[in-house]
Amino acid sequence: MRLRARAESSFEEGRARADALLDRLGTAGLGGHRTLTQVLGQLNRTGRAGLTSETRTRLSGLSPVGFRWNTGDDAVDYWYPQGITGQGSSLLVSWYHKTDARPTRGARLSLVDVSDLANPRYRHLLLVDPEDTARGFGPAEYDGGGALHAGGIAWVGDLLYVADTSRGLRVYDLSRIAEVANTDDTTRIGIAGGRADAHGYRYVVPRIGRWVNAGGCNARFSSVAVSEVGGQPALAVAEYRADDANGKVVAWLLDGDELRVEGDRAWAVGAALAGQTRVQGTTRVGDAWYLSSSSQDGSNGRLYRATPAGTTSVHWVYGAEDLYRDPRDRLWTAAEHPNRRDVVAIPRPR
Secondary structure: OEEEEOOOOOHHHHHHHHHHHHHHHHHOOOEEEEOHHHHHOOOOEEOEEOOOHHHHHHOOOOOOEEEEOOHHHHHOOOEEEEEEEEEOOEEEEEEEEOOOOOOOOOEEEEEEEOOOOOOOEEEEEEEEEEOOOOOOEEEOEOOOOOEOOOOOEEEEOOEEEEEOEOOEEEEEEOOOEEEEOEOOOOOOEEEEOOEEEEOOOOEEEEEEEEEEEOOOOOOOEOEEEEEEEOOEEEEEEEOOOOOOOOOEEEEEEEEOOEEOOEOOEEEEEEEEEOOOOOEEEEEEEOOEEEEEEEEEEOOEEEEEEEEOOEEEEEEEEEOOOOOEEOOOOEEEEEOOOOOOOEEEEEEOOO
16 A cells, blocks of 8 residues: 655645745734744643543553543533544644534644643644635645544654545644634634634644555545554554444554655555454554454443454443553553543553
8 A cells, every 4th residue: 555745735845835824924923933842831721630430440450541631621512532642741632623514623632741640731722734825724624625533643753644534644743833813713714804813722733745545555544643563663544444344454664754755655564454343543563453443342442452363352441532652651542422531541451
């Protein structure tokens, strides 16, 4: 299976477009470039320590840890958490705008400081597409409209890879975060009338490119995670299928923070059939594929470890989504359903 860079917008052009947006905001006094460290210093929401009793009971014996969002984010019914990734003591969680209205607000990120799980602090940032238009940028939506589902995310260096469902992977640049001046109107996005708005969010993360399926293997990009293949860093993608256990899991090698390419294509180095339904996330460690499946145990999920020697599984949470393996060798997921949105990790099953 091959991926290629989107022809109409190279990554160099994408970075230049993002830089032009930053310069425009700064020159007009409407915001400008901010670093990730600066944003981490401006976290404005506090989560709740611990997990729901339901999750603690479900994962009894698996040493679960985690947190809950504040009550508003836990209950909101038009933003749904999906992907999860991290670096160091920071997590990123993606949410999509669940609405039938058009246009949508696209997708957002929660940047979470989990250095102290007794006091998790976070802030939302909006994913945006810089544009060569008067408004300058718009929300993360599919080509045909509708909010980008952002079902999986992978943080590599300064880059954030976001699952693009039927097309491939979108790439956002966390070194080019922009602050916008106006946060008092959630209906506006872009630059107009002496204002810069992002649906009420103060910070936006710009897209700089996209990898698209170059053919040869029809697969959906339902999730993505930092992984390893043969001891080398890689990205692993899972294909969600509700009632079919033949969804694919596929990996591509990384070269630094970018995909390893031959010419303008990246070639898959590992692929398999998942053997499970409803796979919401995957990561690969050594010869083991880990699969986060939802609604396989009644309404609850299961976490699978599949190797050439066989498959084992443990209880997993209700509403389980994407997977992230942290530096302490724990596997994280972010549950999606309102009022049951635990963000939880367990030591990686062996």
